[in-house]
Each structure stands twice: as C-alpha cells, then as structure tokens.
Amino acid sequence: MNETSGSVLDILKSMLSSENLSKILSVASIVVLSLVFVAINPRFMVSRNITNILNDMSPLWVMACGVAFVLMLSSIDLSLGSIASCSAVMLTVLFNSIGPGAYIVVIIYGMLAGLINGMLHTYLKIPSFIATLCTQSIWQSVALLISGAKPLPMLPPVWPYIEWVKITFGVVPILFIISFLLMLLYTVIQKKTKVGRTMLALGENESAARLIGLNINQAKITAFFLSGIAASVGGIIFAVKLKSGIPTVGAQYNLMAIASAALGGVALSGGKGDILMTIIGAGLIIIIQNGMNVIAVDGYWQQIVFGALVLIAIYMNADHNRRDLVVK
Amino acid sequence: MGKNILFTARNITKKYPGTMALKDVSAELFSGEVVGLVGENGAGKSTLLKIIMGNEQPTEGVMTMHGIPFAPKTPIEANNMGVGMVFQEQxxxxxxxxxxxxxxxxxxxxxxxxxxxxxxxxxxxxxxxxxxxxxxxxxxxxxxxxxxxxxxxxxxxxxxxxxxxSGLDSCLILLDEPTSVLSDGEVRNLFENIRLITAEGHTVIFVSHRLDEVLEISDRIIVFKDGEKVDEVLTAEADESILYEKMVGRTASGEYYKVSDQVEPGGEVLLETRDLGRRGYFRNVNLTLHAGEILGICGVVGSGKEDLCAVLCGDESPTSGQLLVRGEGKKFGAPQAALKNGILSIPKERREESIIASASVSENIAMSNFGNISKIGLISKKLEKAQAENYRGKMHIRASSLDQKVGFLSGGNAQKVVFARALASDADILILNHPTRGVDVGAKEEIYSLIRSLAVQGKGCVLLGDTLDECIGLSNRLLVMKDGEVTRECDASPGNKPEQVDIVKYMM
Known part of the structure; x- marks a missing residue:
C-alpha cells in the first residue's frame, strides 16, 4: 500500500519536475479556465465559439512555431509581428494586380525577411535582439507606407480568392488545418533533419556544436528563415480572416507568439523545446483572450494579463542554476 | 634576518569531482625567503596558490599566517592579511x-x-x-x-x-609564472625587486617552468607531482637534473598503456604540415601523420601545442605554411570543413567543448555523422537507436538508457560517448586533446584500448597526453614543443620508448 502510494508520488514528482512544469500548468490552466468561463457564460462552449477560438488560434500558433526555432538558439526574433503586418498589407494590394499568385509572392517575402534577419545575425554578428528590433521598425514602416497608414479593404472582385476560408470540417476551420500542417512540417524539420538537431545542439552549447563539426551558420539562418515564413503565413491568415490588410495587425503578436512558445516549454536560454508543444501555449493564450472577451474584460486589462503571463512562463522555463542569462 | 615562521599549511587537500588536485600538502614558509614551486602541468602548484589567495577553498586542511588561523574566502580577505598574487592571466x-x-x-x-x-x-x-x-x-x-x-x-x-x-612587517607575495612573457632585462629587474622586498622581510613564492630561473632566485624549492609534495630541497643542494628526476617520478609499466598492442604505422601519409604557423602562438611546425600512427605532442602550457591542435581541427586558421590532407593542400574555415576532410577533434574541456548535455546518449553519438542514421534525408530514430546500442555494447557505456541525457553521465562514460561519436563520424584523422582528462582509472584503461584499436583500424591520431607518461606510453612518435617551436622529434616504438627526463629537457 505504502509502496504504491510512494511510486505514485514519485511519478507525480517527476512529472512536476521543472522541465515539464510549465507544460503541465498550461494544460491544467486551459482546463480550469475553460470551466470558469463556461460557469460565467455558458455560451463559451457552443460550437460556434469553439470554431472562433480555433480560427483565432491559427495565426498565433503558426507564428509561435516559427519563433520557437529562434528561441531554441537562445536568440530572439522581434520582427515577426511586423513581417506579418507587412504580409497582410502586401497580400491585399497584390490581389488586385496579380490575383492568387499573391499568396506565393508574400511567402517569398517572408523567406527573404527571415534570411535578412539570419544573415545580419550570423555574418555581421549583430545580436539578434538588435538586428530584429531594427528590421521590426523597418517592416512596420513599409507596411504603413504601402497601405497609406490605413486599413485596406479587400473589394468584391478579389473575394473568389479567399472563398476557401469559410470551409470547415465539423467545428474545425480550414485555417486551423493549415496551421496544423505547417506545425507538422516544422516538427519534421526539428526532429528529423540535421539542421534541426544542429539548432538544439548549438542552443545548448555553441562551442561544442562547432567542434563536433556541425554547420552553425546554416542552422542559425535556417531558424530565422523558418520564423520569417511563419510570420508571413500568419499575416496571410490575418488578411483572409479579416478580409482586409491592416498595417498594424501583427504588432501585439510578437509578445504573444514568444509567450506561446515559452508556455509550451521552449527555454529562452536555448537548447530546449518542442515545436509540437507550442499548441498548448497558443491554446492557452487564445482561450484566455476569448474568455476575457466573452466575460467582457477591458482590452487594456487583457494586455496586462498577457504581459504577466509571459513573465511567469519564462520564469518557469528558466534554468535557475545557470549563472548567466544571455540572449544572443 | 631571523627565521620567523610567516605562513604554514597543514595537510591541505583539494578534491574536484573525479580528481584529486592536491593531496595532503604541508609546508612552512619563513619571513624573508624566496620559495620556488616546480612541477609538471597539473601537478597542483596553481591549485595551492589559488587556495592561499582565497580563490578556492581546501577540501581539508588548515593554514596559518602570522601564527593565526588563515582561511580566506576571497582574494580581498587574503590581501588584508598581507597576501598578494600576480596571476598567470593578467x-x-x-x-x-x-x-x-x-x-x-x-x-x-x-x-x-x-x-x-x-x-x-x-x-x-x-x-x-x-x-x-x-x-x-x-x-x-x-x-x-x-x-x-x-x-x-x-x-x-x-x-x-x-x-x-598593508603596513605588516612581512607579507607573502605569490608569483605564478611571472617571467613567461618577460625579456631577459625585465627578468633581471624583477629579480632585483624580489631581492629588495625579501630583504625587507617579505616572502615570495615563485612558480616557473624555467628551472634555471627558479634555481637562481629561490632559497628553497618545493617539488610537486600529481598533487603531492614529493620533496623540498635547499637550492644550494639542487641542480636541474635533480629537479627533473623528482618532477617526473615513476614511470607506469608498458602494460598499462597496452604497448604490446602498438602497431607499426602504414605507409600512407594522412596529414602533413609544412612550416605551419599561427602568428603569436607557434611557427615552422613540420609534421607527418601516417595511417595507424599515434603521434604524441609534448610541451608545457603555452608551448603552442594547444594552438597547433586548434589549427589542425579547423577551429583556428594558420597564418603561414601549408596543411596537407592526403597530399592535398587544404584551408579550413571551421571544424565543419575539417570534418568533411575526415578530421575530427576530441576536445580537452568535455563539458564546454564536446558534449551536448541536454541531448540523449544516442543523439550525441549521431551528431558528427547523420548519414549513418538517415533515410532519404530524414533521421530514423530506429537507426539512431541501433547505432547507439551497437556502441554502448562495444565500448561499455554505462547509462540507464540510451535516452539518458549525457549531462548526467560520469566523466568516463561521457568521454566514451564522445569517442563513440568520433568512431561513428568515419573521420580517419583524430585530434585527441587530453582524451583521459577527468576520467577515472578504469575508464582510462578502456580508453587506452580504444585508442590502440583506432590505430589498428588504420586511423591516424595526434595525441596531447594528459600526462607526459601517457603521451610517451601511447605514441609511436613524439614531437616536443617549446615556446611555439618543435624542439625535438623522436621515435617511441615499443622497446625504444624515451625516458621522461629526456623529453622534459626539451620542454623547459
């Protein structure tokens, strides 16, 4: 009797080890919060709202998958929000001139923006914090310039290009399926390719990764590249969902995407994380946001909640035995 | 000048995980004398100085200064008690x-x-x-x-x-290799100053690899070996050869280093350098490494051997000369480029430079060659596991499972993982930089067998031994380096192994 309770305790203890703590707490919070929101407003759980939540989650989840790679290197990407804004605006404008080909052009833009971040960081040896802070400012301004600093509506002639957005499979909207497919692709890259392994290794111990003979620069650039693609896909989702290109639509998503990755167990000190788990973080954040809307919490208060959430998530994932805390 | 005792140390022992840096060291220092400390790298001189300065705390033992107990926790506490130190690094x-x-x-x-x-x-x-x-x-x-x-x-x-x-009548000054960068004139000047302050009653501990200097300036000499104080001699009764002999001590038997398994190298030249140099570190190094050969490089810290290794494995770039791999001139921008040419290093600092602590045993083994475990460009978990299982059996890696993180393994087992990675990499030129550092005795023997088997398979190894004895015991041929140049090259085939004393002469 005692033995079994002892082993159950051990299992609980190992589950609660710092490594899994944030993931378990996130899942628990999702369950608890959902119950709380349902208790306050039963409409939270209707299928219409679930579809809403999954739709809202899609751009955040996509961007979290991308930035997770960068965070695993112990670097940071602050530009993904404005790359997303810029993508949304570009898609809206390009629909008018080149039609559906705009999707491809925008994704190519995301690739280039990511490559630029990666090359600034590796070849010019600019810390990623500074490099992406600057590109953030640049892409934000480009988005404002293209759009004339106002939201651009998608006019009826281009509606056929975004008709597909309305497709749902039961309660699951197609945008969520797209996010899921991108996550799958990114998981394969992380777990099954040399470059994915290199990213984790160099996040943990860069000098060892170098001496082992791994291609450090390639891995760093790839991480920013994947983050750039994810940001542009996020921007596309914003645009087709809202039927307009809003030049500041991605701004607040920087913090939320980093928070999603951290809540899903990616350590900002690098070397630790799992792309798959970003769903927990993105889910939690959107449920909190949606729930706060459903129970009518003021929008400014919501931002305070998110700020606090990021701090808690990062604290839980930090390796507290480490003396230094470096963001490269 | 009276013979007042200024400083005493009783039974000082310092343990680090896996190694004993100091074993039961006792010493007395008198006011107004110069005491020389000599010994090979890793003999414990620097550790003792760090303990006296309060940079490290002894595991056991007590010290006194001016007759009162002395246990500094920081260098500032030591300064206040009249102890000052010139560090090796400025x-x-x-x-x-x-x-x-x-x-x-x-x-x-x-x-x-x-x-x-x-x-x-x-x-x-x-x-x-x-x-x-x-x-x-x-x-x-x-x-x-x-x-x-x-x-x-x-x-x-x-x-x-x-x-x-500090105003104290007598103080203790620690000089750790102060002369290694000084010119002759400056050394003269330093010695004059040392004599001046000792005349005022202060005491100096002088550590140097240059025995002639130690013999000139000190009154007494303490000899260290493997963390132990092996002898204490009056300078008047010592000369260089006496000191050499005391420093190197006993030689382990040939069996320990599996000398009977030593093979005659093949004819193929794997690696060659012609007047290779890196400005400020080493110059004009000519070496050839054949298939199946273990080439030992001996030298003290600062002799340039570490920097030579860094250049050979692509971590640093040479500034002059040529590096030839299988007869073709090569330039490496990074270790990755060296690996493509079949060169891989096993670095000295395992935790910092060679293991990915948060990755599993099987992931670590796979890291230098993904080709073995990939199908159509994607990593196969099954192949990765099978490869790791194979090496775990062959090399007796003790881990609770192959998914265990390497950071939790003991030094010896982690090093076996590093060797497994080197074997899996298919590199045929291995740069072994202190391959048995921080490894317990049992694992050491297994690693020796492993190095022998590498040679049997026709791989070439450049070896920087953890001790001189190890370097001589394992190698087919030896290069001795001093102040950035090769001072001697000699044969070390079985039955023809040089004595340590003969090598040390060219190192210092």
Whole structure:
C-alpha cells in the first residue's frame, strides 16, 4: 500500500519536475479556465465559439512555431509581428494586380525577411535582439507606407480568392488545418533533419556544436528563415480572416507568439523545446483572450494579463542554476 | 634576518569531482625567503596558490599566517592579511591608466568632492614605479597601449605596492609564472625587486617552468607531482637534473598503456604540415601523420601545442605554411570543413567543448555523422537507436538508457560517448586533446584500448597526453614543443620508448 502510494508520488514528482512544469500548468490552466468561463457564460462552449477560438488560434500558433526555432538558439526574433503586418498589407494590394499568385509572392517575402534577419545575425554578428528590433521598425514602416497608414479593404472582385476560408470540417476551420500542417512540417524539420538537431545542439552549447563539426551558420539562418515564413503565413491568415490588410495587425503578436512558445516549454536560454508543444501555449493564450472577451474584460486589462503571463512562463522555463542569462 | 615562521599549511587537500588536485600538502614558509614551486602541468602548484589567495577553498586542511588561523574566502580577505598574487592571466583593467590600476580600490586618498585628482595619483604612481626602477613606464599611459611584458611589470608593481602598503612587517607575495612573457632585462629587474622586498622581510613564492630561473632566485624549492609534495630541497643542494628526476617520478609499466598492442604505422601519409604557423602562438611546425600512427605532442602550457591542435581541427586558421590532407593542400574555415576532410577533434574541456548535455546518449553519438542514421534525408530514430546500442555494447557505456541525457553521465562514460561519436563520424584523422582528462582509472584503461584499436583500424591520431607518461606510453612518435617551436622529434616504438627526463629537457 505504502509502496504504491510512494511510486505514485514519485511519478507525480517527476512529472512536476521543472522541465515539464510549465507544460503541465498550461494544460491544467486551459482546463480550469475553460470551466470558469463556461460557469460565467455558458455560451463559451457552443460550437460556434469553439470554431472562433480555433480560427483565432491559427495565426498565433503558426507564428509561435516559427519563433520557437529562434528561441531554441537562445536568440530572439522581434520582427515577426511586423513581417506579418507587412504580409497582410502586401497580400491585399497584390490581389488586385496579380490575383492568387499573391499568396506565393508574400511567402517569398517572408523567406527573404527571415534570411535578412539570419544573415545580419550570423555574418555581421549583430545580436539578434538588435538586428530584429531594427528590421521590426523597418517592416512596420513599409507596411504603413504601402497601405497609406490605413486599413485596406479587400473589394468584391478579389473575394473568389479567399472563398476557401469559410470551409470547415465539423467545428474545425480550414485555417486551423493549415496551421496544423505547417506545425507538422516544422516538427519534421526539428526532429528529423540535421539542421534541426544542429539548432538544439548549438542552443545548448555553441562551442561544442562547432567542434563536433556541425554547420552553425546554416542552422542559425535556417531558424530565422523558418520564423520569417511563419510570420508571413500568419499575416496571410490575418488578411483572409479579416478580409482586409491592416498595417498594424501583427504588432501585439510578437509578445504573444514568444509567450506561446515559452508556455509550451521552449527555454529562452536555448537548447530546449518542442515545436509540437507550442499548441498548448497558443491554446492557452487564445482561450484566455476569448474568455476575457466573452466575460467582457477591458482590452487594456487583457494586455496586462498577457504581459504577466509571459513573465511567469519564462520564469518557469528558466534554468535557475545557470549563472548567466544571455540572449544572443 | 631571523627565521620567523610567516605562513604554514597543514595537510591541505583539494578534491574536484573525479580528481584529486592536491593531496595532503604541508609546508612552512619563513619571513624573508624566496620559495620556488616546480612541477609538471597539473601537478597542483596553481591549485595551492589559488587556495592561499582565497580563490578556492581546501577540501581539508588548515593554514596559518602570522601564527593565526588563515582561511580566506576571497582574494580581498587574503590581501588584508598581507597576501598578494600576480596571476598567470593578467588582471589589469585595460582602459584605465597605469596609475589608476596601481591605486585601484584605494582612490579615496585622491578624491575630493567626488572628483578624482588624477595628476596627484599619477605623480605618486610615478614615484612607486621609480622605486622599482621602472622609470620608462609612464603612469598616465593607458594599460591597453602598453606591450604585454610591460603590463606584466605594472601588475607586479601593483601587487608589490599593495603588499608594502598593508603596513605588516612581512607579507607573502605569490608569483605564478611571472617571467613567461618577460625579456631577459625585465627578468633581471624583477629579480632585483624580489631581492629588495625579501630583504625587507617579505616572502615570495615563485612558480616557473624555467628551472634555471627558479634555481637562481629561490632559497628553497618545493617539488610537486600529481598533487603531492614529493620533496623540498635547499637550492644550494639542487641542480636541474635533480629537479627533473623528482618532477617526473615513476614511470607506469608498458602494460598499462597496452604497448604490446602498438602497431607499426602504414605507409600512407594522412596529414602533413609544412612550416605551419599561427602568428603569436607557434611557427615552422613540420609534421607527418601516417595511417595507424599515434603521434604524441609534448610541451608545457603555452608551448603552442594547444594552438597547433586548434589549427589542425579547423577551429583556428594558420597564418603561414601549408596543411596537407592526403597530399592535398587544404584551408579550413571551421571544424565543419575539417570534418568533411575526415578530421575530427576530441576536445580537452568535455563539458564546454564536446558534449551536448541536454541531448540523449544516442543523439550525441549521431551528431558528427547523420548519414549513418538517415533515410532519404530524414533521421530514423530506429537507426539512431541501433547505432547507439551497437556502441554502448562495444565500448561499455554505462547509462540507464540510451535516452539518458549525457549531462548526467560520469566523466568516463561521457568521454566514451564522445569517442563513440568520433568512431561513428568515419573521420580517419583524430585530434585527441587530453582524451583521459577527468576520467577515472578504469575508464582510462578502456580508453587506452580504444585508442590502440583506432590505430589498428588504420586511423591516424595526434595525441596531447594528459600526462607526459601517457603521451610517451601511447605514441609511436613524439614531437616536443617549446615556446611555439618543435624542439625535438623522436621515435617511441615499443622497446625504444624515451625516458621522461629526456623529453622534459626539451620542454623547459
């Protein structure tokens, strides 16, 4: 009797080890919060709202998958929000001139923006914090310039290009399926390719990764590249969902995407994380946001909640035995 | 000058995980004498100095200073008790002037209304420099604009000043390899200053690899080997050959290093260098490494052997000469490029340079060659596991499972993982940089067998041994380096192994 309770305790203890703590707490919070929101407003759980939540989650989840790679290197990407804004605006404008080909052009833009971040960081040896802070400012301004600093509506002639957005499979909207497919692709890259392994290794111990003979620069650039693609896909989702290109639509998503990755167990000190788990973080954040809307919490208060959430998530994932805390 | 006891150490022991840095060391120092410490790298000299300075705490043992118990926790506590040290790596602040460095931490005297009177500080500093006959150094120059050797003299001057200023009758000054960058003239000057301050009753501990200097300046010499104090001799009764013999001690039997398994190298030349050099580190190195050969490189710290290794494995670039792999000239931009040419290093600092602590055993083994475990470009978990299982059996890696993180393995097992990775990499030129560092005795023997089997398979190894004995025992041929140059090359085939004493002569 005692033995079994002892082993159950051990299992609980190992589950609660710092490594899994944030993931378990996130899942628990999702369950608890959902119950709380349902208790306050039963409409939270209707299928219409679930579809809403999954739709809202899609751009955040996509961007979290991308930035997770960068965070695993112990670097940071602050530009993904404005790359997303810029993508949304570009898609809206390009629909008018080149039609559906705009999707491809925008994704190519995301690739280039990511490559630029990666090359600034590796070849010019600019810390990623500074490099992406600057590109953030640049892409934000480009988005404002293209759009004339106002939201651009998608006019009826281009509606056929975004008709597909309305497709749902039961309660699951197609945008969520797209996010899921991108996550799958990114998981394969992380777990099954040399470059994915290199990213984790160099996040943990860069000098060892170098001496082992791994291609450090390639891995760093790839991480920013994947983050750039994810940001542009996020921007596309914003645009087709809202039927307009809003030049500041991605701004607040920087913090939320980093928070999603951290809540899903990616350590900002690098070397630790799992792309798959970003769903927990993105889910939690959107449920909190949606729930706060459903129970009518003021929008400014919501931002305070998110700020606090990021701090808690990062604290839980930090390796507290480490003396230094470096963001490269 | 009376024979007052200034400092005593009783049964000082220092354990690090996996190794004993100091074993039961006791010593007495008298006022006004110069004591030389000699021993090979890793013999425990630096550890003892760090303990006296409060940088490290002894695991066991007690010290006294001026007859009262002395257990400094920080260098500042040690300073207050009249102990000062010149570190092997310089500790001056580069962007301050010479004067500001000398009075660092004592600016109160020159401060009025929070403003520093630099002119007065520099005048006083000039006087201190003059006292030490260093008139040519200007007190208002920035340290960063001085030559390395001059900086060393400033540092020594600063420590002498701190000690004199403490006002104690006798102080203890620790000099850790102070002469390695100094010119002959500067060494003369340093010795004069040492004599001056010892005449005032202060005591100096002098550590150097240059035995002639130790013999010249010290009154007594303490010899260390493998963390133990093996002897204490009066300088008048010692000469270089006596010291050499005491330093190297016993030689392990050939069986220990599996000399019977040593193979005759094949004819194929894997690696060759022609007048290879890296400015400021080493120059004109010519070596050839054949298939199946273990080429040992001996030398003290700073002899350039580590830097040579870094160049061979692509971590640093040479500034002159040529590097040929299988007869073709190559230039490596990074270790990755060296690996493509079949060169991989097993670095010295395992935790910092060779293992990915948060990755599993099987992931670590796979890291230098993904080709073995990939199908159509994607990693197969099954192949990865099978490869790791294979090496775990062959090399007796003790891990609870192959998914265990390497950071939790013991030093010996982690090193076996590193070797497994090297084997899996298919590299045929291995740079073994202290392959048995921090590894327990049992694992050491297994690693020796492994290195022998590498040679049997026709791989070429460049070896930097953890001890000189190990380097001689394992190698087919030896290169001895000193001050960045190869001073001797000799054969070390079975039955023809040179004595340690013969090698040490060319190292120091």
């Amino acid at each position: 500790s001056l602040i580069q962007n301050l002037t010479v004067g500001q460095n000398i009075f660092f931490g004592m600016e109160d005297k020159y401060t009025r209304f929070c403003v520093l009177n630099k002119r007065k500080m520099h005048e006083d500093a000039s006087r201190i420099l003059e006292d030490m006959r260093l008139n040519h150094i200007r007190a208002d120059r920035k340290v960063s604009s001085l030559e390395f050797a001059t900086r060393q003299m400033v540092e020594i001057c600063k420590v002498f000043h701190v000690v004199k200023r």
